[in-house]
Amino acid sequence: MKRLIPLIAAAVAAWLLPYGLGGYAIHVVDVAIIFAVLGIGLGLAMGVAGQINLAQIAFFGVGAYAVAILTTRAGLGFWTAAALALLAAVLVGLLVGLPALRMQSHYLGIVTLGLALAFVNWITNATVAGRAEGISDIPVPPLFGVDLSSEYLFYYVELVAFALALAFALFLTHAPLGRRLRAMRDDDLAAGALGAEIPLLRMTAFVLSGLYGGIAGVLYAGLIRFVAPETFSIANMFLLLAMVIIGGRRSILGCVVGAVALSLVREALLDVSAYAQLGYGTVVVLVVVFAPTGLAGLPARLRRRRAAGARAALGPFRPYERADAGADGDLLEIDGVTMRFKGLTALDQVSLTITAGEIRGVVGPNGSGKTTLFNVVSGFYTPTSGRILFRGREVTGAAPYRLSLLGVARTFQNLRLFGDLTVRENLLVGLDRTRTRWVWRYVALPWSVLGFERALRERAGELIDRFGLRDFADAAPRALPYGIQRRIEMARAMAMAPALLLLDEPAAGLNGEEVRQLAEIVRSIRDSGVTVVVIEHNMGLVMSLCDRVTVLSGGKVIADGAPADVAVQPDVVAAYLGDSMAAPSESAVEEATR
Numbered sequence: 001m002k003r004l005i006p007l008i009a010a011a012v013a014a015w016l017l018p019y020g021l022g023g024y025a026i027h028v029v030d031v032a033i034i035f036a037v038l039g040i041g042l043g044l045a046m047g048v049a050g051q052i053n054l055a056q057i058a059f060f061g062v063g064a065y066a067v068a069i070l071t072t073r074a075g076l077g078f079w080t081a082a083a084l085a086l087l088a089a090v091l092v093g094l095l096v097g098l099p100a101l102r103m104q105s106h107y108l109g110i111v112t113l114g115l116a117l118a119f120v121n122w123i124t125n126a127t128v129a130g131r132a133e134g135i136s137d138i139p140v141p142p143l144f145g146v147d148l149s150s151e152y153l154f155y156y157v158e159l160v161a162f163a164l165a166l167a168f169a170l171f172l173t174h175a176p177l178g179r180r181l182r183a184m185r186d187d188d189l190a191a192g193a194l195g196a197e198i199p200l201l202r203m204t205a206f207v208l209s210g211l212y213g214g215i216a217g218v219l220y221a222g223l224i225r226f227v228a229p230e231t232f233s234i235a236n237m238f239l240l241l242a243m244v245i246i247g248g249r250r251s252i253l254g255c256v257v258g259a260v261a262l263s264l265v266r267e268a269l270l271d272v273s274a275y276a277q278l279g280y281g282t283v284v285v286l287v288v289v290f291a292p293t294g295l296a297g298l299p300a301r302l303r304r305r306r307a308a309g310a311r312a313a314l315g316p317f318r319p320y321e322r323a324d325a326g327a328d329g330d331l332l333e334i335d336g337v338t339m340r341f342k343g344l345t346a347l348d349q350v351s352l353t354i355t356a357g358e359i360r361g362v363v364g365p366n367g368s369g370k371t372t373l374f375n376v377v378s379g380f381y382t383p384t385s386g387r388i389l390f391r392g393r394e395v396t397g398a399a400p401y402r403l404s405l406l407g408v409a410r411t412f413q414n415l416r417l418f419g420d421l422t423v424r425e426n427l428l429v430g431l432d433r434t435r436t437r438w439v440w441r442y443v444a445l446p447w448s449v450l451g452f453e454r455a456l457r458e459r460a461g462e463l464i465d466r467f468g469l470r471d472f473a474d475a476a477p478r479a480l481p482y483g484i485q486r487r488i489e490m491a492r493a494m495a496m497a498p499a500l501l502l503l504d505e506p507a508a509g510l511n512g513e514e515v516r517q518l519a520e521i522v523r524s525i526r527d528s529g530v531t532v533v534v535i536e537h538n539m540g541l542v543m544s545l546c547d548r549v550t551v552l553s554g555g556k557v558i559a560d561g562a563p564a565d566v567a568v569q570p571d572v573v574a575a576y577l578g579d580s581m582a583a584p585s586e587s588a589v590e591e592a593t594r
């Protein structure tokens with residue numbers, strides 16, 4: 001109920017607003033709402049999904065021009081034209097999203113800007129689009145006899161459309177899809193390894209942007225009933241960008257506040273518009289430098305600062321239940337895999353088999369190809385030659401998300417936690433095992449998404465307790481000590497309920513006690529029925545933990561067997577281990593397990 005009160009108050013205030021406004025003021029408000037819808041679309045692509053999109057103004061234009069052309073040239077009714085205009089904007093969103101499959105960051109910025117320029121060029125020169133003069137005489141949208149040529153009445157149409165658009169955007173960003181989009185923004189490699197279909201997610205971001213641009217375009221056509229190229233100019237794209245950056249692109253409400261505020265400021269500064277552009281530019285630079293998360297991000301920044309000071313401790317790990325009968329047979333077969341990078345052969349005809357239920361160590365000197373082996377197995381690289389079979393099924397070259405959904409989980413040597421997601425959200429990304437095509441439910445069955453989210457949160461709570469992370473559940477991981485981050489990464493990998501867990505140097509940076517706890521956790525994971533492969537430089541840990549050890553040197557397997565046997569093989573000793581492993585292995589074991 002407490003939450004409903006501000007919502008009801010806002011709705012009543014919005015409903016009453018036109019009563020206090022003059023004719024020009026209501027026009028300004030109507031335009032501000034359109035920019036707010038555009039801002040939400042841009043925020044979804046740029047802020048939430050991290051896809052630079054300078055074509056938002058073109059999506060807006062496609063929506064508005066499609067209505068204009070279809071009503072005045074093809075004689076369609078306003079709402080039929082509006083539906084087709086939304087479809088057109090979504091399709092253009094898909095088209096503009098295509099380059100995002102291959103390129104990111106500033107390259108994507110340049111390409112989307114190019115596409116926006118191409119659109120302006122087209123509408124300025126095409127006869128069907130009315131060239132520089134634009135298209136006038138767009139019909140008044142009919143609505144059960146309500147006269148929508150009145151800007152006061154059109155305000156209510158906009159208000160309903162805006163409320164729905166805002167509610168849907170907020171719902172998306174707080175649901176599993178939004179979390180995945182944010183995870184992709186933070187680290188697309190890690191998100192892929194956790195089951196996110198990166199190409200489809202990028203397209204989804206642009207489709208959403210297109211849809212919101214289209215809605216804004218339809219509203220604009222209905223309100224102004226005239227379209228001309230200057231409305232969709234690059235200058236206005238930058239104004240839109242300024243709105244979203246100042247408001248806070250990562251927050252949907254921030255985008256709305258920025259859009260409305262700057263629309264009003266723009267009106268106030270109409271007489272000095274030449275200087276106003278300069279002013280927006282300066283404010284944007286100041287915001288980017290001093291408050292990169294915009295106005296909306298300020299409260300969170302302050303809160304986080306306070307949270308960092310709080311005292312919190314890692315709890316004990318609660319072991320998994322033992323699986324009754326462990327699986328047997330070969331889980332992973334690597335068959336003659338070679339991986340070449342230009343002139344360098346990182347893996348050379350590597351063959352090895354991982355049996356279900358074992359803990360396998362992979363050791364070797366720096367640069368011997370261990371991480372490359374993991375990258376090949378988890379789908380980051382497609383091997384130059386050779387085959388990989390997982391549970392008897394060929395998975396050579398399969399995308400990371402596919403392997404993740406099949407049951408391969410991994411951690412990273414240099415920790416790849418999603419820095420802007422909380423610890424709980426990091427685990428939730430791992431727990432979400434759905435495919436992106438599941439997104440139709442967001443439109444058709446939104447309540448089923450809410451139920452799914454509740455179930456995920458319950459399981460996240462259990463995982464947080466099991467890994468002793470209760471005190472940090474709602475903190476940002478990057479503020480936490482290294483040992484805790486490693487524990488979170490392990491929990492996130494286990495959230496995927498994998499059959500095979502690949503751990504890349506899990507003990508790096510840990511102290512003696514943390515290494516002991518790590519060994520306990522890995523054993524418990526194995527006892528629960530998960531097969532573990534661990535790359536490690538800490539020989540004591542390898543000797544005590546692993547059932548078998550594979551030694552790589554120069555990209556080749558030079559030994560494979562029980563730790564004690566491998567440690568004394570002369571070529572292993574010669575290649576890399578020397579006396580660090582062969583002689584004092586027992587004392588090292590003691591040290592690691594003490």
Ligand SMILES: Nc1ncnc2c1ncn2[C@@H]1O[C@H](COP(=O)(O)OP(=O)(O)OP(=O)(O)O)[C@@H](O)[C@H]1O
Nearest residue numbers: 341344346364365366367368369370371372373413
């Ligand atoms: N994407 C890449 N492009 C070019 N060379 C690469 C790439 N990835 C790895 N290599 C090269 O392949 C070789 C093996 O690297 P890899 O990271 O697999 O070794 P490693 O055994 O994991 O080493 P470390 O113990 O230092 O992590 C190195 O010479 C490395 O420079």
